[in-house]
Amino acid sequence: MKRKNIFIVELNYHYFCLETIISLVLNKPSERYSYYVVTTDKIYNKFNINFKNKLNSAKNIDINIIKSSDNDTKNIVFKFIQFYKISKTFVTYINKNARRGDILIMNTIDQFRLIVRFIIFKKIKKLGLNVVAGMHNIHEYFPNIIKDDEISDIKEYYYKKYEKFFIFGRNKIQKLIIDLFVWLNSKVIINKFIDNVAGLLFFGKDLSLPKKNNNLVIPSKLANETLIKRRLEYFSNDDKKQEIIFTVVGEVSSKRKDYNFIIKSFERLKPNNFRLILLGKITDENIRNIINSSSVKDRITYFEEFVDDELFEEWLVKTNYMIIPIKNIPPYGKYKLSGSVNDAFAFSIPIIINREYFKDKIYLDNVELFDDKLDGILEKVVNSNYKNVLSASIKYALKNFSREQYAQEFVKFMNGLQKF
Numbered sequence: 553m554k555r556k557n558i559f560i561v562e563l564n565y566h567y568f569c570l571e572t573i574i575s576l577v578l579n580k581p582s583e584r585y586s587y588y589v590v591t592t593d594k595i596y597n598k599f600n601i602n603f604k605n606k607l608n609s610a611k612n613i614d615i616n617i618i619k620s621s622d623n624d625t626k627n628i629v630f631k632f633i634q635f636y637k638i639s640k641t642f643v644t645y646i647n648k649n650a651r652r653g654d655i656l657i658m659n660t661i662d663q664f665r666l667i668v669r670f671i672i673f674k675k676i677k678k679l680g681l682n683v684v685a686g687m688h689n690i691h692e693y694f695p696n697i698i699k700d701d702e703i704s705d706i707k708e709y710y711y712k713k714y715e716k717f718f719i720f721g722r723n724k725i726q727k728l729i730i731d732l733f734v735w736l737n738s739k740v741i742i743n744k745f746i747d748n749v750a751g752l753l754f755f756g757k758d759l760s761l762p763k764k765n766n767n768l769v770i771p772s773k774l775a776n777e778t779l780i781k782r783r784l785e786y787f788s789n790d791d792k793k794q795e796i797i798f799t800v801v802g803e804v805s806s807k808r809k810d811y812n813f814i815i816k817s818f819e820r821l822k823p824n825n826f827r828l829i830l831l832g833k834i835t836d837e838n839i840r841n842i843i844n845s846s847s848v849k850d851r852i853t854y855f856e857e858f859v860d861d862e863l864f865e866e867w868l869v870k871t872n873y874m875i876i877p878i879k880n881i882p883p884y885g886k887y888k889l890s891g892s893v894n895d896a897f898a899f900s901i902p903i904i905i906n907r908e909y910f911k912d913k914i915y916l917d918n919v920e921l922f923d924d925k926l927d928g929i930l931e932k933v934v935n936s937n938y939k940n941v942l943s944a945s946i947k948y949a950l951k952n953f954s955r956e957q958y959a960q961e962f963v964k965f966m967n968g969l970q971k972f
Contacts, residue, residue, distance in 0.1 A: 555583075557654040558966065559646065561590045563618070563638055564660040567598040568891070569686065569755050569772050573657065573962075576770075578610055580959035585655075585966065587613045590645065592620040592638060600861045618642060635664045639671045652680035655969060657753065659686040673748070682750040682969045684768075690754070691887035694762040702882050707731065709883055712807070750969045756889030757952065758910075768965040772891060773898040775953035780900045780946055782869045787942055796826045796934050798904075799871040801892045804834040804854055808884075810877045811839045817926035819847050826934065829867050830854040868899050873920070873933055876905040885909035900949040902941050904929055918945040 560577070562570035570591060577587050589607070596617050599607070607615060618641050621634050650656070656676060661668045676683055691698050691706060698706060707727075714730050751766035761767065800814065811830070818828055834840055834854045843852050874896040878884045885908065896903045897918070907921040918941070922929045933941075 555586045557588060557650060558585045559588045559590055559650065559654065559656045560659070561642070561657060562595055562659040563590075563592060563635070563642060564663045565595070566660045566686070566688070566755075566772070567591075567595045569659050570595065571599060571603060572755075572770065572772060572774055573659065574607060574613070575774060575955060576959045576962040577613060578606060579955050580963055581612045582963050582966070588616060588649070589613055590616045590618070590642060592618045594620050616645060618645075632664055632667075636667055636671070639667050643672060643675045646679065646681075647675065650679055650681055653682065655682045655684065655750075655966060657684040657686070659753070660688065661685050662688050662692075677748060683748070684751040684753050684969070685749045686753045686755060688755055689883065689888050690759060690761065691883045697760060697762055698882075698887070702886075705882050712879075751965065756894065759889060760886050766965070766969060768961065770958050770962070771898060771953050772889060772894045773953070774955045774958060775898050775900075775949045777950075777955075779865055779869060780949060783900055783942070784946065786869050787938065794825065796872045797829060797867075797870050798826060798873050798875050799829040799831050799867060799901075800875050800877065801895055802832045804830045804832050804839055805836040806839060808879055810879055811836075812842055814875060814877055814926065815842055815846050815848070815852070817930060818851070820927055821930050821934070823934070824848060824851060826851060828852045829871070831859055831864060831867050833858050868895075868901065871901050872938060874901045874903045875926075876903055876909070878906060878909060885911070897945075897949055898953045900942065900945040902945045904933070918948050 558577075560570065560573050570589075574589060581587070596604075596615075607613065618638055620638060621630075646656070658668075658672075673683070687693060710730055711727065751768065754761060754767060754769045755772040757769060757771055759769075761769065798818075800809065800811070802809065804811065806812075814828070818824075818826065828848070828851060830853065832855065834856065840854075843849055843854065846852065874892060876890060876892045876896070878890055882888075884890050890909070893903065893905070893909070895901075900918075902918040902920070904920045904922065904926070907923055910919065910921060920929045920933060
């Protein structure tokens with residue numbers, strides 16, 4: 553029997569999701585399939601050296617790298633043109649190498665959807681491939697699942713997202729334009745190719761999902777056994793407990809996280825045997841000013857440049873708690889996953905997060921929930937028995953983010969796909 557081909561594709565920016573899918577294949581490859589990874593050089597270069605070595609030495613995976621521009625400008629027009637060129641190269645590759653009935657996993661279809669629909673999906677449909685579409689923003693693909701009392705919160709998320717386009721502030725006309733754009737995006741562009749896929753891939757546990765057949769739900773990151781072992785060794789040394797480390801992951805800006813709220817909370821914390829790590833490049837002058845004028849500025853560490861994987865993991869090993877001060881709930885927590893939450897769970901780091909994010913969900917010792925104040929939670933955790941908390945976090949990570957478990961589910965999902 554001739555093997556089917558599975559093409560695992562990431563042309564946008566979710567390199568960690570691509571790494572997760574590849575890890576599942578490396579863990580449990582099926583003899584029924586030949587595997588092909590297709591991505592850009594920029595995404596490939598974000599993998600750490602150990603993962604690159606595993607990927608390059610794998611006999612069952614063929615790697616195909618598409619050259620992208622060296623220009624890292626944020627200009628939206630340039631990005632559109634660049635993605636168009638990458639998409640054309642990708643379509644040429646698929647046209648040459650794919651056969652009817654093969655499986656194509658598109659990890660990300662969120663960016664430049666007009667190109668995805670009319671350049672990529674149009675060609676794929678003619679080839680007769682079984683397409684699996686990766687879901688990162690469930691509310692956009694399935695707006696009917698949004699509850700009436702959540703609509704204003706969802707709209708607010710988009711107003712903030714596109715705030716830079718408000719020339720004269722938030723007037724009614726510009727709000728209507730954004731509402732129309734979001735509606736057209738979901739009803740006209742998205743639904744047309746969602747209706748024509750063989751399966752859906754949801755990156756994120758515990759989200760509200762539509763009732764559809766052929767769904768696979770996986771974390772965007774899997775349990776990192778090596779890092780968990782390093783954390784266990786680090787915290788077994790009593791000398792390492794004098795300073796409690798709280799970490800906030802991601803770009804340091806006021807777009808999605810309330811850093812002022814966090815810093816003011818730590819100013820009131822006694823005792824002050826803590827260190828607050830802002831683990832991402834600082835891009836917001838206002839936050840820099842808040843830090844420099846803070847009474848606890850000597851206990852705050854931030855970074856002027858991009859934090860590479862080695863430094864990122866070094867701080868995660870030492871982190872007692874990850875604070876996740878998300879502003880936009882929903883869609884976060886219900887229809888859209890926060891990458892920081894998945895990082896924390898997969899790396900066995902207990903989290904401190906807004907109660908609204910985990911509304912109607914029950915978690916044990918690895919989650920602390922706050923309402924409008926953080927003070928009580930901070931006082932509680934600095935006086936807690938961290939060995940017990942760490943043990944609960946490790947058990948949760950290994951049970952719920954197991955590589956072996958999801959590798960088996962992935963193979964079962966692939967075997968059950970039906971072509972459209």
